[in-house]
Amino acid sequence: DTGVSQNPRHKITKRGQNVTFRCDPISEHNRLYWYRQTLGQGPEFLTYFQNEAQLEKSRLLSDRFSAERPKGSFSTLEIQRTEQGDSAMYLCASSSDASGNTIYFGEGSWLTVV
Amino acid sequence: GQNIDQPTEMTATEGAIVQINCTYQTSGFNGLFWYQQHAGEAPTFLSYNVLDGLEEKGRFSSFLSRSKGYSYLLLKELQMKDSASYLCAVRSFDTGFQKLVFGTGTRLLVSP
Numbered sequence: 001d002t003g004v005s006q007n008p009r010h011k012i013t014k015r016g017q018n019v020t021f022r023c024d025p026i027s028e029h030n031r032l033y034w035y036r037q038t039l040g041q042g043p044e045f046l047t048y049f050q051n052e053a054q055l056e057k058s059r060l061l062s063d064r065f066s067a068e069r070p071k072g073s074f075s076t077l078e079i080q081r082t083e084q085g086d087s088a089m090y091l092c093a094s095s096s097d098a099s100g101n102t103i104y105f106g107e108g109s110w111l112t113v114v
Numbered sequence: 115g116q117n118i119d120q121p122t123e124m125t126a127t128e129g130a131i132v133q134i135n136c137t138y139q140t141s142g143f144n145g146l147f148w149y150q151q152h153a154g155e156a157p158t159f160l161s162y163n164v165l166d167g168l169e170e171k172g173r174f175s176s177f178l179s180r181s182k183g184y185s186y187l188l189l190k191e192l193q194m195k196d197s198a199s200y201l202c203a204v205r206s207f208d209t210g211f212q213k214l215v216f217g218t219g220t221r222l223l224v225s226p
Binding site: 031041101103104105106 | 118145147149155156157158159162164201203205212213214215216217218219
């Protein structure tokens with residue numbers, strides 16, 4: 001069990017560019033979540049996958065955001081035409097029926113849009 | 115929607131006991147979680163309560179009262195490394211069964 005892995009850990013990009021983050025959940029975890037966190041705030045839910053199906057999306061996830069989990073294992077979160085307000089830490093988490101009620105977070109991907 | 119309230123900041127002394135409160139409003143309650151988050155790091159799971167009462171795990175304990183919409187996290191024998199943010203999160207049928215909704219977190223500063 002290597003934990004939830006995210007990369008890149010840090011990304012600085014110019015406004016208007018596209019960025020993509022990758023998340024590798026704990027192996028055999030069928031549930032995967034994306035959250036966004038800004039300084040001084042708690043994580044805000046973005047989207048949730050069960051296996052490859054995206055079952056829930058927050059209203060925070062505008063048309064510029066898209067997430068995929070093509071084979072029910074790793075997931076990607078893409079942000080198109082980035083804006084300065086997108087600067088945040090993007091957290092991935094995973095869980096499974098076997099993990100009971102525990103949701104495990106990755107170390108996050110920091111995005112700075114300049 | 116959900117409303118989760120916790121104090122913004124608390125201070126305590128090494129070796130002391132501190133209680134961090136969390137109140138919530140939701141329907142279809144299905145569990146309350148506490149996470150610890152050090153600056154710049156990911157949240158790490160501390161505790162889970164779904165029934166009323168106290169859950170003890172080493173130096174950390176968590177209490178839940180569903181009728182009052184209230185929980186607390188109790189930290190005993192505080193250590194300097196306990197300086198971190200403590201996040202209260204609620205899961206409910208209201209907002210989607212699987213996801214957690216977090217409070218803004220309580221920043222705890224432990225001094226010598």
